[in-house]
Amino acid sequence: MARACARNSSATARSSSFHAPRAAASPRGADLQFRLDDLERVVPAFADADVVIGFRIKRRDPWHRLFVAAVYHLVLRVLFRLDVHDVDCAFKLFRRPVVDAFVGDLRSRSAFISPELVIRSRLAGFRLVEVGVPHYPRVAGSAGGASLTVILRTVREIWALRRDLHAS
Numbered sequence: 001m002a003r004a005c006a007r008n009s010s011a012t013a014r015s016s017s018f019h020a021p022r023a024a025a026s027p028r029g030a031d032l033q034f035r036l037d038d039l040e041r042v043v044p045a046f047a048d049a050d051v052v053i054g055f056r057i058k059r060r061d062p063w064h065r066l067f068v069a070a071v072y073h074l075v076l077r078v079l080f081r082l083d084v085h086d087v088d089c090a091f092k093l094f095r096r097p098v099v100d101a102f103v104g105d106l107r108s109r110s111a112f113i114s115p116e117l118v119i120r121s122r123l124a125g126f127r128l129v130e131v132g133v134p135h136y137p138r139v140a141g142s143a144g145g146a147s148l149t150v151i152l153r154t155v156r157e158i159w160a161l162r163r164d165l166h167a168s
Contacts, residue, residue, distance in 0.1 A: 038133050042093055049129035050098050051121045053084055054091030056135035068151070079162055080119050084130060087115045091133045098126050107164070111150055112157040119161070 045052045059066060069088065076082040088111070098121055108116045122128055 038091065041133055042091065042131050045129045045131045046093055046095075048127065050095045050126035051118070051128045052093040053087070053118060053128060053130045054089045054133040055084070055086035055130050056089050057132040058135060059086075060135045072154075075158065076115055076119075079158065080115075080165075082115065082119055082122070084118060084128070086130075087118050089133070089135075090114070092117070094121075095126075098124075101126075107160060108157045110153040110157055112154045112161070116157070116161055119165075123165070 042052050042054060059069075061069070073087065076087060092114070094117070101124055102120050105120070106113065106116060118128070
């Protein structure tokens, strides 16, 4: 799974962790910005939710990534009425029925996979809860989410999902 995670978050969502026969799935990046020990913060919220979305209590990223993220979250809030603290936080927990409901319908092949999962979960009526988690400096891999190529691909996928959702 580390190889899939290191390539991109879309690969993570399509990895064996999402297709494993478990009651829950939790895709996370391989950049080691989160600790498995922090699951103890997330698991209690899972009792009352179908999806637990982590949000970075203090995001440990350079200013330009924080700026891109702020613009991105504003766009998602306006286009999809997505009102979550940190939709791109890799620390998420999904109940198996959530994954089974639409994992085959996911169209994103970019950084937009995480917001797509949350948007589809909310629209399907699943219960979402947010929990703050620590965010640690990157110790593996490299940041690629703010590159022009990734941003352009993400913009295309945002418009495609919006079009699809409004057509149905």
